[in-house]
Amino acid sequence: MQDTLTTKDIIKPENLVYSKTKLLTDTPLSYCPGCGHGTANRLVMEVIDEMGIQSQTIGIAPVGCSVLAYNFMNIDMIQAAHGRAPAVATAVKRVFPDKYVFTYQGDGDLAAIGTSETIHACNRGENITIVFINNGIYGMTGGQMAPTTLPNMKASTCPYGRDVEIMGHPLKITELVAQLPGTYYVTRQAVHTPAAVRKAKKAIRKAIENQKLKKGLSFVEIVSNCNSGWKMTPNDSNKWMEENMFPEYPMGDIKVPSEI
Amino acid sequence: MKELKLMKGNEAFAEGTIRAGADAYFGYPITPQSEVLEYLMTVRPYETTGMVVLQAESEIAAINMVYGGACCGKRVLTSSSSPGISLKQEGISYLAGAELPCVILNVVRGGPGLGTIQPSQSDYFQSVKGGGHGDYKCIVLAPSSVQEMYDFPKLGFELAFKYRNPVLILSDGIIGQMMEKVYLDESTPRWTEEEIIKNNSDWATTGKTSDRERNIITSLILEAAIQEKHVIKLYEKYKVIEDNEIRYEKFQCDDAEYLFVAYGSSARVCQKSVQLLREKGIKAGLLRPITLSPYPKKAIKDLSKQVKSIVVVEMSMGQMVEDVMLSVECKIPVNHFGRTGGVIPSPNEVADFMMKKIKGE
Amino acid sequence: MNEEIIIAGFGGQGVLSMGKILAYSGIMQDKEVSWMPSYGPEMRGGTANVTVIISDEKVSSPVLNEFDTAIILNQQSMDKFEKSVKTGGILIYDGNGITRHPKRKDITIYRIDAAEKAAETGVTKVFNMIVLGAYLKIKPIVKLENVINGIKKSLPERHHNLIPLNEKALKIGMENIYLVNIN
Numbered sequence: 001m002q003d004t005l006t007t008k009d010i011i012k013p014e015n016l017v018y019s020k021t022k023l024l025t026d027t028p029l030s031y032c033p034g035c036g037h038g039t040a041n042r043l044v045m046e047v048i049d050e051m052g053i054q055s056q057t058i059g060i061a062p063v064g065c066s067v068l069a070y071n072f073m074n075i076d077m078i079q080a081a082h083g084r085a086p087a088v089a090t091a092v093k094r095v096f097p098d099k100y101v102f103t104y105q106g107d108g109d110l111a112a113i114g115t116s117e118t119i120h121a122c123n124r125g126e127n128i129t130i131v132f133i134n135n136g137i138y139g140m141t142g143g144q145m146a147p148t149t150l151p152n153m154k155a156s157t158c159p160y161g162r163d164v165e166i167m168g169h170p171l172k173i174t175e176l177v178a179q180l181p182g183t184y185y186v187t188r189q190a191v192h193t194p195a196a197v198r199k200a201k202k203a204i205r206k207a208i209e210n211q212k213l214k215k216g217l218s219f220v221e222i223v224s225n226c227n228s229g230w231k232m233t234p235n236d237s238n239k240w241m242e243e244n245m246f247p248e249y250p251m252g253d254i255k256v257p258s259e260i
Numbered sequence: 261m262k263e264l265k266l267m268k269g270n271e272a273f274a275e276g277t278i279r280a281g282a283d284a285y286f287g288y289p290i291t292p293q294s295e296v297l298e299y300l301m302t303v304r305p306y307e308t309t310g311m312v313v314l315q316a317e318s319e320i321a322a323i324n325m326v327y328g329g330a331c332c333g334k335r336v337l338t339s340s341s342s343p344g345i346s347l348k349q350e351g352i353s354y355l356a357g358a359e360l361p362c363v364i365l366n367v368v369r370g371g372p373g374l375g376t377i378q379p380s381q382s383d384y385f386q387s388v389k390g391g392g393h394g395d396y397k398c399i400v401l402a403p404s405s406v407q408e409m410y411d412f413p414k415l416g417f418e419l420a421f422k423y424r425n426p427v428l429i430l431s432d433g434i435i436g437q438m439m440e441k442v443y444l445d446e447s448t449p450r451w452t453e454e455e456i457i458k459n460n461s462d463w464a465t466t467g468k469t470s471d472r473e474r475n476i477i478t479s480l481i482l483e484a485a486i487q488e489k490h491v492i493k494l495y496e497k498y499k500v501i502e503d504n505e506i507r508y509e510k511f512q513c514d515d516a517e518y519l520f521v522a523y524g525s526s527a528r529v530c531q532k533s534v535q536l537l538r539e540k541g542i543k544a545g546l547l548r549p550i551t552l553s554p555y556p557k558k559a560i561k562d563l564s565k566q567v568k569s570i571v572v573v574e575m576s577m578g579q580m581v582e583d584v585m586l587s588v589e590c591k592i593p594v595n596h597f598g599r600t601g602g603v604i605p606s607p608n609e610v611a612d613f614m615m616k617k618i619k620g621e
Numbered sequence: 622m623n624e625e626i627i628i629a630g631f632g633g634q635g636v637l638s639m640g641k642i643l644a645y646s647g648i649m650q651d652k653e654v655s656w657m658p659s660y661g662p663e664m665r666g667g668t669a670n671v672t673v674i675i676s677d678e679k680v681s682s683p684v685l686n687e688f689d690t691a692i693i694l695n696q697q698s699m700d701k702f703e704k705s706v707k708t709g710g711i712l713i714y715d716g717n718g719i720t721r722h723p724k725r726k727d728i729t730i731y732r733i734d735a736a737e738k739a740a741e742t743g744v745t746k747v748f749n750m751i752v753l754g755a756y757l758k759i760k761p762i763v764k765l766e767n768v769i770n771g772i773k774k775s776l777p778e779r780h781h782n783l784i785p786l787n788e789k790a791l792k793i794g795m796e797n798i799y800l801v802n803i804n
Contacts, residue, residue, distance in 0.1 A: 055467045060328070070476045076465035078331045079478035081354050084324035087316065091328030091336065092465070094312045095283050099467060117324070120317035266641075266648055266656075266774075292660060377660070438683050439641065439656035441648055531681035606686035 034234025036224030064106035083114025086121035125182030143229035184216035270295035283334035284312035293367035323351030333460030339365035353392030357479030361420035370602035378602025379433030384579035406440035516545025532607035629670035630694025635749030640671035645771030747790035754794025
C-alpha cells in the first residue's frame with residue numbers, strides 16, 4: 001500500500017467508499033464552503049433516492065440560501081415566495097395526496113416572515129415534511145439578525161449583539177410546533193459530524209416515510225453553522241455552534257409518535 | 261338540458277368553479293365575497309368531483325396555495341375582495357412571473373384602506389396595470405351579470421391554460437350579492453392524473469419521471485440579460501392574447517350618436533340610462549368591455565368615428581377613463597362620471613350627466 | 622310588463638326573503654328577474670332593503686333610484702324611500718311604528734297593518750307574507766300558486782310544514798290592505 005493515493009487510485013471501484021447520489025445534479029453547490037446546507041441537501045436527496053420515490057416527490061424551497069436548491073436537487077422543484085413554502089406544499093399535497101412533498105426552509109423564512117404559514121400547516125396536520133435549517137442568521141442577504149439569533153450574538157442588523165430587551169428573544173419555533181396536535185414527528189438534528197449526519201439522515205427518512213401514514217406533519221430542524229455570516233472558519237463555526245447554539249436549541253427528538 | 265336557478269353572483273361563481281372541473285379552491289373570508297367559500301363548504305364538491313376546498317389562514321396563504329396547485333398543472337382558484345386582493349399581489353406577481361395558470365376573483369368593495377364593504381370599481385388600475393411588482397399583465401374579465409359569474413370560471417381556466425397566465429375576474433359587490441337567473445350547463449369533468457401528465461407535464465411539477473428532465477417552477481432569474489429576455493417573452497405572449505382574446509359587447513350602438521363606456525355593474529346602470537335617454541330622443545349607446553386586459557381599444561376607436569362624445573361611467577374617481585382616452589386619441593370629448601366609496605350611480609343621474617354634456621354644460 | 626320594487630324595513634322582518642320569493646315566483650312565470658339587497662353590518666339589527674325587478678325584458682340596472690312600488694316597513698325607510706316612488710306609482714306601508722305618515726299626492730298609498738295581523742295569528746314570523754299578500758292584491762303580477770312554489774323553494778325542507786300557514790298569511794294580507802288616498 002502506498003503512502004498516498006493518486007486520483008487514479010481513488011477512482012478505482014474497489015477504493016470507492018462514497019458516491020454522490022444521482023439525485024444531486026452536477027451543478028456546483030452555491031452554498032459557502034463549510035456550510036451545513038450542502039450536507040443537508042445531500043441527505044434529503046439520498047433519502048429520496050434510497051426510498052426510490054424520485055418520480056413521486058415534489059420539493060419546495062422558498063427564499064433564502066436554499067432558493068437555488070432546484071439547481072441541485074434532481075426532482076421536480078418549486079421555488080416559493082418568502083415564507084410561503086408550507087402554504088404551497090399544502091396545496092401540492094392536497095391536489096396530489098399520494099405524492100411525497102417536502103419544504104426546505106431557513107430560519108428567517110420559516111420562523112419570521114412565514115411563521116403564520118408554518119404554524120397553520122403544522123396545525124392542520126398537512127401530511128408533508130418540513131426540513132428547517134436553523135443557523136441563527138439571514139445568510140442569503142448577508143448576515144442580518146434572524147428570529148433564531150442568540151442573545152448577544154452579533155449580526156449586521158444587531159452589530160453590538162442581539163439585545164433581547166430591544167430585539168426580543170430567540171424563537172424556538174420547533175418546540176412551538178411540537179405543541180400542535182397536527183404535528184406527528186418533531187425532531188432537532190445537526191450535520192456537523194459524521195455521527196450527527198447519520199442521525200440526521202435517519203430523522204429525515206422517518207419524516208418522509210411518515211407521509212405514507214397520513215397522520216400529520218413531520219418537522220426536522222437541522223441546527224447548522226453559517227461560517228460566512230458568523231465570520232468564522234468552518235471548524236470554528238462548528239465548535240461555536242456546539243457551545244452556543246446547542247444549549248439554546250438542544251439536540252434530539254421533541255415529539256415522537258407513540259405508535260410506529 | 262340546462263338547469264335554471266335563481267342564484268347570488270357569488271354562489272353562481274362557486275357553482276361555476278365546480279362545473280368547470282376545478283381541482284381546488286383556496287379562500288379566506290371577506291365581505292362581500294364570503295358566500296363563495298360558504299357555498300363550496302355547503303355543497304362539498306370534495307365528496308363528488310374530488311375538488312379540494314380549503315379555508316386558508318390568510319389571503320397570503322390562499323394565493324400561495326393557488327401557486328402550489330397551479331405548479332402541479334391543476335385547475336385552481338381563489339377569491340377575495342379588495343383589501344384581500346392587495347395582500348395577494350405578491351403571489352399574483354409570482355404566478356405571472358412563473359407563467360402559471362389560475363383564476364382569481366375580486367368582488368370589489370370601496371377603498372382605500374379598510375374602506376367600505378359596499379360595491380366599487382376602484383381596483384381597475386390594480387387589476388389591469390399590474391398590481392404586484394414587476395413587468396407583467398393578468399388577463400382581466402369583467403362580469404356584469406350573475407350568469408357571467410357562473411360562466412367565467414370555465415372561460416377563465418380555458419384562457420389561463422391556453423396562455424399559462426393568471427386570469428383575474430374583476431367583479432364587484434353588486435354582481436356578487438345580487439340574485440338573477442342562471443342557466444347551469446353540463447359539468448366539465450376534472451382532469452384525470454393521466455390527462456394532467458399528458459397536458460401539462462412539459463412544465464408542471466407532476467413528479468420527475470425517467471422519460472423527462474426535472475421540471476422547475478421559479479420566477480427567479482438572477483442574470484439581468486436573461487430576466488429581460490423572459491419579460492420580453494411574456495410581453496410577446498400578451499400581444500398574442502391581445503390579438504385573439506378581446507371581448508366586448510355593444511348595446512344600441514348601431515345608430516348611436518353618444519356613447520357610454522362602462523364595465524361590470526356600471527354597464528348595467530348605463531343600459532338603463534341608454535333607455536331613459538332614448539325615451540327622450542337621444543341616440544345613446546353603450547360599449548361594455550368584457551376583457552379589461554387586453555382592452556378593446558380598437559372597438560372604442562372605431563366607435564369614436566361615429567359618435568360625438570363619450571361618457572365613461574365607473575364606480576371610481578376615474579380609472580378606466582384613461583384607457584378610453586388613449587383609445588380615442590383625443591379625437592372626440594371623453595368625460596367621466598363616477599361615484600365612489602361604495603356609492604352606486606343611479607341610471608337617472610348618469611343620463612342627466614350625459615344630457616348636460618350634450619348641451620355643452 | 623316591468624315592475625320595479627323596493628322593499629325596505631328592519632333587519633329580521635323578512636324583507637330579503639320576501640323579495641326572494643317574489644323573484645322565484647317571477648322565474649316560474651318565465652319572467653326576467655333581479656334581486657339586489659343592501660348588505661353588510663347595517664343589516665345586523667339595522668335597516669334592510671332589497672330591490673326586486675320583474676320584467677318581460679332582460680333587466681338592465683339592478684340598482685335604481687325610483688320605483689314603481691315601494692313597500693315600506695319602518696320610519697327610517699319611509700324617510701328614505703317615500704320620495705323614490707315614481708309619479709303615479711304605489712306606496713304600501715305598515716303603520717306600526719310610523720310617526721310621520723306618507724304625504725305625497727302624486728302616488729297611490731295603501732296601508733297594511735301586518736305587524737298587528739301577524740300578532741293576531743300568533744306567529745309573528747309570517748309578517749312578511751302578510752305584506753306580500755297585500756302587495757299581490759294590488760299588483761297581481763305573479764300567480765298565487767307560483768308564490769307558494771316560491772315559498773317552497775326558499776324554505777328549507779324541514780320548514781315545509783309551515784307552508785299552509787304562509788298561505789293563510791298571504792290571504793290575510795290580501796283581505797286587509799286598504800287605500801289611504803287616491804291620487
